[in-house]
Amino acid sequence: MPNPTVTRAVDALASRRDLSADEAAEVLSEIMRGEVSETQIAAFLTALRTKGETIDELAGLARTMRALAAHVPTEREDLLEGDSDSGLSRTAIILRDAIHRANKIIYQTARTQPQCEGMGTTIVGALFHDNRITIAHVGDSRLYRLRGAAFEQVTLDHSLLQELVDRGFYSAEEAQRAANKNYVTRALGVEATVEVEIQEHPVQRGDVYLLCSDGLSDMVEDDDIHLTINTFGANLETVAKQLIQLGNDNGGKDNLSVLLAQVVDSFPVRRGILDKMLGWFS
Secondary structure, eight states, rough: OOOOHHHHHHHHHHHHHOOOOHHHHHHHHHHHHHSSSSHHHHHHHHHHHTOOOOOOHHHHHHHHHHHHHTTTOOGGGGGGOOOOOTTHHHHHHHHHHHHHHHHHHHHHHHOOOOTTTTTTOOOOEEEEEETTEEEEESOOEEEEEEEEEEEEOOOOOOBOOOHHHHHHOOHHHHHHOOOOOOOOOOBBSSSSSOOOOEEEEEEEOOEEEEOOOOOHHTSHHHHHHHHHHHTTTTTHHHHHHHHHHHHTTTTTTOOOOOEEEOOOOOOOOOHHHHHHHHHHHH
């Protein structure tokens, strides 16, 4: 049965009406949840092409999909259940599968629309659940963590430069100043399947997490990112604006995407009937 949300979007595009940001997000949310058939996805993409959407607009839709990859209820107890075969937690599986769906859609779009040939992207996503963070990434989009005075890059780039660092040809400091940083060894949409790297870590109160595209990390050194978070950390929105401004002031050679989150309190999942009963009186 056709998905009604996508049907309405296709009809709107056919009547030459632009989709609002909320409408586009709703369509892509349905796609990411696996609620839309391949036939209807193809119809939606065809409607976009017929209306004359540009590559930049399709890239905007891809960015929305990356954001939606992190959309999942965080209070469901079944997220505690893992997969015994892969050893992954339920949150890791949700994040991995969302990225696999995004890869499939981008790959199919690049193959079926000539103006999109060669299109690809990188991604980093995170889910917070039960006092832990699950991180998934492909390519050179990064996740950083500030814990107390310690600022560190948690993800490692899937890039030729990182492989050279791993093999001892460059130090981490030399790599930050190296040219040709952007030769990635993994990306979404380039091949029919993609390997997603997954990490899981306990969080601590006060942790600040920064997710960003290489448009920031190529233009702003880690020490300056750290200083910016320390200086404006009382307001994460201000931190994000300052980081984007820094990237643009330093050349702004690529799109800049920045997302910040801070752990303000613990968020354990209640387990069992006793915890539920206690919750009724809390």
